Amino acid sequence: MTKYKTEFFVGIFVLLGIISMLIIITQITDLKNIYIKENTYTIKAIFKNIGNLKKKARVTIGGVKIGSVSKIELKKSEENEYYPQVELSINCNYKNIPIDSSINILMSSLLGDSYIQIEIGNEEIFLKDGDIVTLTTQALIIEEIISKLAFNK
Structure with missing residues (x-):
């Protein structure tokens, strides 16, 4: 009887470990929003260089995520x-983004992923679904900065 009791508690411990790992994975990878269909509209931005920006990267205004x-x-x-x-893809709750806003690619850290930050403009005309923004700042490329520092005197 003691053998089965030990196996039961080990099984419960392993099951709790698997459940906690799944919770951590969904929090880290932002999979929690995969089944939630938000009302969104799209804005297109033209850049010279996007660095390591990836699909599903966050889009923020003042550090608050408003899309991806x-x-x-x-x-x-x-x-x-x-x-x-x-x-x-911008959440419809944030429709009042002025047309003269700039879109920048920033890095979370030196080794981190890139994300988009929108700097709000002053116009009273707002971006609509499908608008193209050309007022952009390209990504900061760490390799280019290091090579400039290393080979310039």
Whole structure:
């Protein structure tokens, strides 16, 4: 009887460990929102360089998450130059983003992921679904900074 009691408690301990790991994984990877369909609209932003920005990266205003990156594409201009275009999926609760707002790519830390920050403008005309923003700041590339520091005197 003691053997079965020990096996029962070990089984409960393992089950609790698996459940806690699943909870931690959903919190870290933001999988908790995978089944929640939000009302969103899209804004497209044109950059020169997006660094290591990835799909599903967060979009913030003043540090508050208002959406995520839904698509990253390489487009070709009329001058036959390629540029990255990033599609942002913004929660409909944040419809009053002025048309003269700037969109910046920032890094969470030196080793962290990139994310989008929107700097609010002053216009009284607001961005609508499908608008394209060209007032952007490219990503800061750590490798370029290190090479400039290392090879410049």
